[in-house]
Amino acid sequence: MVKIDNKEIEKMRKEVTVPIGIFSDRNYGVLENLCKHLKLTHKFRNCDIAKLLNRDDRTIWTVISRVKTK
Secondary structure, three states, rough: OOOOOOHHHHHHHHHOOOOHHHHHHHOOOOOHHHHHHHHOOOOOHHHHHHHHHHOHHHHHHHHHHHHHHH
């Protein structure tokens, strides 16, 4: 496993773009749509998504698991 430091997180925040259209899926909440996009499109791990969004790893795990069950 590769450990991502704060410099790389800041670089990812500048480089990762999220199309506004992903939020049109009303079956999911905003955070669910965003996490789903980052996980499936950009192939980020849950811990990387958590760092990128300033959330706890467990929160992202919960969101991703809810997306899988919906």
